[in-house]
Amino acid sequence: MKTYNIALIKGDGIGPEIIDEAVKVLDAVSSSFDFDFKYEEVLMGGCAYDETGDPLPQETIRIALKSDAVLFGAIGGEKWDNLPREKRPESGLLRFRKELGVYANLRPAIVYDELINASSLKPEIIKGVDIMVVRELIGGIYFGEPKGRDDNKGYNTMVYTKDEIVRIAHQAFKIAQKRDKRVCSIDKANVLDVSQLWRDTVTEVAKEYPDVELSHMYVDNAAMQLVLNPRQFDVMLTGNIFGDILSDEASMLCGSIGLLPSASVGEKIGVYEPIHGSAPDIAGQGVANPIATIGSASMMLRYALGEIEAADQIDNAIKRTLQEGYRTGDLSQFDAKEVCSTSEMGSIIANYATKK
Numbered sequence: 001m002k003t004y005n006i007a008l009i010k011g012d013g014i015g016p017e018i019i020d021e022a023v024k025v026l027d028a029v030s031s032s033f034d035f036d037f038k039y040e041e042v043l044m045g046g047c048a049y050d051e052t053g054d055p056l057p058q059e060t061i062r063i064a065l066k067s068d069a070v071l072f073g074a075i076g077g078e079k080w081d082n083l084p085r086e087k088r089p090e091s092g093l094l095r096f097r098k099e100l101g102v103y104a105n106l107r108p109a110i111v112y113d114e115l116i117n118a119s120s121l122k123p124e125i126i127k128g129v130d131i132m133v134v135r136e137l138i139g140g141i142y143f144g145e146p147k148g149r150d151d152n153k154g155y156n157t158m159v160y161t162k163d164e165i166v167r168i169a170h171q172a173f174k175i176a177q178k179r180d181k182r183v184c185s186i187d188k189a190n191v192l193d194v195s196q197l198w199r200d201t202v203t204e205v206a207k208e209y210p211d212v213e214l215s216h217m218y219v220d221n222a223a224m225q226l227v228l229n230p231r232q233f234d235v236m237l238t239g240n241i242f243g244d245i246l247s248d249e250a251s252m253l254c255g256s257i258g259l260l261p262s263a264s265v266g267e268k269i270g271v272y273e274p275i276h277g278s279a280p281d282i283a284g285q286g287v288a289n290p291i292a293t294i295g296s297a298s299m300m301l302r303y304a305l306g307e308i309e310a311a312d313q314i315d316n317a318i319k320r321t322l323q324e325g326y327r328t329g330d331l332s333q334f335d336a337k338e339v340c341s342t343s344e345m346g347s348i349i350a351n352y353a354t355k356k
């Protein structure tokens, strides 16, 4: 029997509620395979600041780096919004990604047929959408120097080195090879020098993947095309800030932010987390949708642990649950047969994910 060591970061707000459901599903699915999980819970975010004075204690990095993968809920909340920037939960998360070297953020945006009416776009526009946004995560304007502000002026710098672009481009092409073999690289090369380097470098890397078709698109056009004709995209390759914005836009094609998982991967380790935040407005009420986090657990099985069959079992269980009309509150207006709590939703998926 193989045991996988998983670092669990529940975080703030709805974080603990949704992680508990993902763990329920992981344990259920593992019962039909020859592996199990050993979880080690560590702190990050506002709860870590409250307990240790640091939103990212060193211990969290140490445990994360010696585990097989990290499963993460969400951090942040109003309570910590007025702390100095380096003490805020969000700073802890940025530092965490940097320390772990997770440079590639993979965000699938899939429109489930059962939820086709949940999108704000017309069904005929979004039916069959299946996009993977591959976003560079630890470079670009969120990290570039110099940066600063005084009373009169604020500035940040968008910097990318060739090496940083090469490694994220390889990720995108490799993922495209397992999908529809199309990469659309997003930039602002008509205005930004950093984007021209991005475009030239991606074009060079593409030569190693003759089976994958490469196109380029300016980010403003991409924002428009995503709502005009989203089916045209397979893999979207982006820098940090462009991907941050476009992947949120892509997520809304799918109906609820509570549905969408993500993986942040690097050479050492991967962090698996929903794309949404800590949703303080609904925390503690038992109404959060756990599907994004359960889907992230499935990505962990697929990408970090190579347990493809188990991942498929979870993905199929999510689909079946939606097909049968179970919905959490965020999706209750869309063909719901039964509205469930966070925990009921987790139990239904866990049950379907267990091979009988």
Ligand code: NAD
Binding pocket: 014, 073, 074, 075, 076, 077, 078, 090, 093, 257, 258, 259, 273, 275, 276, 277, 278, 279, 280, 281, 282, 287, 288, 289, 290, 292, 330
């Ligand atoms: P949010 O994603 O937390 O919430 C946006 C809206 O979506 C809210 O109305 C919320 O109730 C709803 N929502 C989010 N997840 C849901 C779920 N699983 N089920 C049902 N509804 C859900 O974004 P926000 O309100 O802008 O930010 C709240 C806090 O989260 C802030 O402190 C922010 O900094 C932090 N944040 C953290 C992360 C992260 O941990 N990765 C990401 C984004 C925001």
